[in-house]
Amino acid sequence: AKYLVFQIINNLWLHPLSKYPGPLLWRAFRFPFLLSMVRGNLPHQIKSFHEKYGDIIRVAPDELSFIVPEAWRDIYSKGREFVRPDQFKDQPPGKTAANLIACSEPEHARLRKILAPGFSEKYAMEQEPFIQSYNDQSSAVDVVEWINYLAFDVIGDLTWGSSFGCLDGLTYHPWVQTVGQFKAAIVVGALKFYPLVYSFLMASTPPSALQAVMDMWKLTEQNVRERVAGGASRPDLVGTMMASESMTQEEMEVNSMLIVAAGSESVTTVLTGVINHLLRSPDKLNTLVEKLRTTFPSSEQDITGSALKSLPYLDGVLNEGMRLCPTIPDGMRRNIPAGGATIAGQFVPGGMVVSVPPFATYRASRNFSHPTEFAPERWLSDEASSSKFKDDSKIAFNPFSLGAHNCPGQNLAWLELRIILARLLWRYDLSIPPGVDLPRWEEQGIWWFWDKQPTMVRFRKFR
Ligand code: HEM
Numbered sequence: 001a002k003y004l005v006f007q008i009i010n011n012l013w014l015h016p017l018s019k020y021p022g023p024l025l026w027r028a029f030r031f032p033f034l035l036s037m038v039r040g041n042l043p044h045q046i047k048s049f050h051e052k053y054g055d056i057i058r059v060a061p062d063e064l065s066f067i068v069p070e071a072w073r074d075i076y077s078k079g080r081e082f083v084r085p086d087q088f089k090d091q092p093p094g095k096t097a098a099n100l101i102a103c104s105e106p107e108h109a110r111l112r113k114i115l116a117p118g119f120s121e122k123y124a125m126e127q128e129p130f131i132q133s134y135n136d137q138s139s140a141v142d143v144v145e146w147i148n149y150l151a152f153d154v155i156g157d158l159t160w161g162s163s164f165g166c167l168d169g170l171t172y173h174p175w176v177q178t179v180g181q182f183k184a185a186i187v188v189g190a191l192k193f194y195p196l197v198y199s200f201l202m203a204s205t206p207p208s209a210l211q212a213v214m215d216m217w218k219l220t221e222q223n224v225r226e227r228v229a230g231g232a233s234r235p236d237l238v239g240t241m242m243a244s245e246s247m248t249q250e251e252m253e254v255n256s257m258l259i260v261a262a263g264s265e266s267v268t269t270v271l272t273g274v275i276n277h278l279l280r281s282p283d284k285l286n287t288l289v290e291k292l293r294t295t296f297p298s299s300e301q302d303i304t305g306s307a308l309k310s311l312p313y314l315d316g317v318l319n320e321g322m323r324l325c326p327t328i329p330d331g332m333r334r335n336i337p338a339g340g341a342t343i344a345g346q347f348v349p350g351g352m353v354v355s356v357p358p359f360a361t362y363r364a365s366r367n368f369s370h371p372t373e374f375a376p377e378r379w380l381s382d383e384a385s386s387s388k389f390k391d392d393s394k395i396a397f398n399p400f401s402l403g404a405h406n407c408p409g410q411n412l413a414w415l416e417l418r419i420i421l422a423r424l425l426w427r428y429d430l431s432i433p434p435g436v437d438l439p440r441w442e443e444q445g446i447w448w449f450w451d452k453q454p455t456m457v458r459f460r461k462f463r
Pocket of ligand 1: 262332404406417
């Protein structure tokens, strides 16, 4: 009890971060933060704390959250000194090979270098035919499900050269379902703050509880092995890994798995978020549909990645989707290196945890005018569209993060997002079925990713 009292006194009054505002219990203990995280509520609460306490707040005894645009640069693009805290690194069960999220900085640099050619813009162009081919199929009711199938089929093909066949069977593949179990994963993550409880729980978990994850592993192994045995000459990411001749089989597997998970969830979030917002603003939907159907008057085959690059309104819609529905809504936490660092003008001592929370930052009126409005025009450069949004702070918006750990899949992401949305809207008239209430995006729970609720949409073939 004495220790507890000392800790509370220390955290509230003597701690180097004690001058920063924040809710009392959160400043005194780590526990409220973890409870909120496990309940799928953390980014929402951090957003409301920023609204109440200001731009720089304390959300745990040793942790600050910044919605100041300059904090992006100061935290994420200062070389490799700011590392992800151990509690937020995840090593899949039974695997020890280096993966991009859980490895050391030198290993990370090595893996990113090997993968770089496979994520280049040129390579993405070579992969375009594979993306296009999945868009030829369609049938939809719940767009969350349908786009998730599509995104998984595409990323399987682009990673190890064979799709999951979700669209063919119109059902989730076991792999896809397992990746969806983020809720359990986040409880495990929270427990890492209490090492004793964590090791007890891990030791007493029956192997059957891990069965689904193990099945997924077997399938990943099999896909990667088949791809390796099949030999070179296909523009996919395992091909890129093979070409380097310096990755072990297990490294190829763990990183393929990470790429498939990162590349499917993100695309699904942005596209369902965009469709949800477009359906709520029919005038924006009409503007985009008009632009698509007049730019491509005759054939769907003309809708290529390179042609779509010259449609700024489409990119405006997608950027606005990533602003309001960021795929990683919670802050990507980093440790301040020994010796401390200055973040947005504030000196923060070494060992503290810092981040920029995208959900709170992108909806803060200090950064964006009319922050909750879905306004693709804010991203256009012409005078008439942008004057209402002239005070927007574009540098506050970094959907793919910055620096050494940013998203390597950006070229592929843009290609997929543009092609899927453009072809869908070119071919179908979308509307809300009578009696259906679309989910309110910002009210959905967040367990690392948005807990996307079914989004029923009516598709009528335009031609
Ligand atoms: C809308 C689409 C996407 C968005 C908004 C997005 C965003 C991000 C962000 C913010 C990160 C940094 C995560 C962190 O620091 O914790 C990241 C990492 C990553 N993304 Fe993406 N991503 C998208 C699509 C993709 C695609 C299509 C792929 C693969 C083909 C991909 C592969 C990865 C990988 C492998 C990482 C880990 C990189 C590392 O730690 O070095 N992403 N992404």
